[in-house]
Amino acid sequence: MNSSSLIECVRDRFPDAVSASHTYRGDATVVLRGKSLLEVAGFLKEDPAMRMNFLMDLTAVDYSTFGKRPAPAFFASSGVAMSPSPQIPDKDPWPGLPDPSRFAVVYHFYSMTHKHRLRLVVPVEEAAPELDSLTSLWPGADWLEREVWDMFGIAFRGHPDLKRILMYEEFEGHPLRKDYPVNRRQPLIGPVN
């Protein structure tokens, strides 16, 4: 299935769950409401036309400072300004923020049967940063969800062992949140440096 028919398929099946969708340079993205995540993910995995049997990636984004500072222009090694740059209009511009929520958890699915892929974006509110765990469907989600918990502090309901994976237990806070002070150090031994 190509990217637009993938989106159509999900939209037709779950008209209430999908809040937005877009294709960007050939990649399909569906923005979901968090409460229907498990249902949609189960459909993506089990439906014979979908067969998303590979959870390629699971990560999160903190949008709290997004757009507050102008992005620097990107220069090629030749010194010529390239797109994305504010001076050069993009033919296929990025569609913008999915939702006013602070966080978004991003899932990348791939079907090894049908060779197609789909990205799910699930906005997460700052007040209740919690989503359903996908470990029951893709066991590989286990460590990825632990990483998202460790770095962003987004919890996953139904995860078998939700604890830090990269940082140590004594670490306070979630370092990839934009409000984590960039100079804050928490060494286990030795001076704060």
Next chain:
Amino acid sequence: MRDDTSFLTSRLEKAIGWARKYSIFQYPFVTACCGMEYMATACSHYDVDRFGAGFPRFSPRQADVLFVVGTISHKLAPVLKRIHDQMAEPKWVVAFGVCTCTGGFYDNYATVMGIDTIMPVDVYIPGCPPRPEMVLDGLMKLQDKIMHQSTTGKRSAPEPRPGINGA
């Protein structure tokens, strides 16, 4: 009356220093990309065995030089410190690569800004990663240091690092 003691002691120190500097049993604590350069140094082209340091011991109790090769994170720091504590005196520490010297280009929540914040360091080999020639140069400097050290391995306390221990 002639006193031979001082004559004999100085010869013994020199002999022991000479023997020690050519029989380095190293413990490679390799965590990151510098390990590739460490391996290049250890292999036949650069042949660290010419300096008597070709024998890595993977037990800290049998090693006398700790090669810290690669970035050390705060999570790993207690492990490294324990390895260092387990080594028997006399012992030496080589900071291999700029991450172990100062933290390198990392300045974030996860990285130790130089292993000299948690243990004494004898030789710093900066570089990202250092060339094998630099490693051999550092090793020769370490040999020089070992050669001119007292038999007991005693040495003066390391100077406090400006801005961290001092201020």
